[in-house]
Amino acid sequence: MKLLTRGRRRAAAEAGADVPPPAEAPTIRLRGLAKTYPGTVQVHALHPTDLEIERGEFVAVVGPSGSGKSTLLNLIGMLDRPTAGSYELAGVDVSTMKETERTTVRGRKIGFVFQSFHLLPHRTATENVALAQLYVTTDRKARPARAVEALRTVGLGHRLDALPPTMSGGERQRVAIARALVNRPDLILCDEPTGNLDSKTSAYVMGLLEELHATGLTVVVITHDPAVADRAKRVVTIRDGRILSDRRPNR
Template sequence: MTYEPATPVIEFRQVGLTYPGPPPVAALKPCDLTVRRGEFVTVVGPSGSGKSTFLNIVGLLDSPTGGRYLLDGLDTSILKDAERTALRGRRIGFVFQSFHLLPHRSAQENVELALVYNGSPHRTRRANAREALERVGLGHRAAAVPTRLSGGERQRVAIARALVARPALLLCDEPTGNLDTANARSVLSLLDELHAGGMTVLVITHDADVARRGSRTVAIRDGVLREQLAGIPAGGPEAL
């Protein structure tokens, strides 16, 4: 399937999710959102605001109970579970606060694992993993195991793993949450570089400094999603 450049990567049309009760809980109230190719969007909000629900819907981990979610123009609401899983593997790269690296596998092997289940030949997996590590500046550390890497290097390996399948969207959940200031700055600079290179980046964060890196910011509070037009308040996302 080909994707038109003008097609939004993410398009929410009155998407919402209500967990059944009693009583029912509207974790994400019906909302519209468009993220176009090449944007860097940050999503902020206090704990319990609905950020995790939003993340799970965007990442095709949960299905909305209302509305339509189009990913690269494809209506995900009509897909079966296996189709959703396959689409997620092809079109979305995930980066989490915890790196989720296998400790006894090298950096290259950890990146290769992202390609194991999509049928890529072994030789192709090796070449693509090395290319992804070079892209995040870690080609020289391909043979190192995670315990021999700094926190920032481990997160870069995780980002390489997310990029190796050439996704349409890089979806990051608190990507600097486990990093010290220097390593966080390094990872954020990498995200800036990826965005400058045309990658669509969406970052879920509670950190006001991280949120300001985005070209757009979306705020969620009490399950209500809205554009944050005036920037992040001085008190950070908790002040929204």
């Protein structure tokens, strides 16, 4: 296979093409990434940060409210732009892409799971998952089948036509995980995925994320819950916009 230069890789990614990763490229590579909000008094939400997350890792990012977790999540998820530094996603530099290019790459490369599910209440589980494919080039006729496949992956093959208001919190979160999976991303990015769930359902959802990680997916979970962080293979602690520790707990 002929290797692509960085410039050609980026051009192919921006066009929505399937680009083979460069050898050993991590899923996430941050170099001096920072975010400052302007104002009478500038707020340094994230100080220059270096971080690499390899393909197939399961990482928890922990810290108190206001620590910079959400800022880091928004930058990694390409929902916000850094004020300094660079960010490579699966070997592609996404730091300076135009917004339309970022939307394409984000839709193909990242699956999001949010605390509040963000499901459309008057759409079925299958429709909610299928809608995530609007941002990629999946053939329209193939979208329902891929949505059904994703829902079966998370154990909801019996709830394909259910509306979110008729589902439990755990079922809704599983629909959200199926939606994150449907485009077959490189990265699953979870923002407090168990925040609205009881302890038993939380454990089930974390077990599901562990199963997905075991298939080779890169999973990053933003959380303040020690029980959730304990399920990860690596724990990054952030406080006052700086990474304080990066450890791999002994199992």
